[in-house]
Amino acid sequence: MKARVTVMLKNGVLDPQGEAVRHALGALGFDGVEGVRQGKVIELDLVQGTSQATVKEMCDKLLANAVIESYTIEMA
Amino acid sequence: MKARVTVMLKNGVLDPQGEAVRHALGALGFDGVEGVRQGKVIELDLVQGTSQATVKEMCDKLLANAVIESYTIEMA
Secondary structure (H helix, E strand, O other): OEEEEEEEEOOOOOOHHHHHHHHHHHHOOOOOEEEEEEEEEEEEEEOOOOOHHHHHHHHHHHHOOOOOEEEEEEEO | OEEEEEEEEOOOOOOHHHHHHHHHHHHOOOOOEEEEEEEEEEEEEEOOOOOHHHHHHHHHHHHOOOOOEEEEEEEO
């Protein structure tokens, strides 16, 4: 089974990476970009029967920094 | 309007970052992790009326490296 974890910086936390992308898109002539936030996505290949609670524990312990990041989990 | 671009390394391309996460999860006692791939997600805040074709152009020109990465676009 698979799980997909998406980790984004919380609103209000400065995102210099996203800001750099926004600036670069503007320099390439893409005018309609008002904001960019960049995060990471982690695709986990798990043994059958792994619970969402286990994935949540992975997020809390390793995958996300709860102080500045929020995450969502999709099981598939 | 918003668009979300997810960029992942293509299958077969070595993903040392994902491999490091897999190893770290194992060290933390999570046994059921068979594989990890890490990618990035870019959330774009766009002016109303921006087409998916424009976002695709952004991906091809800047956001993804088509040689080693694949991407998906979700418009919202």
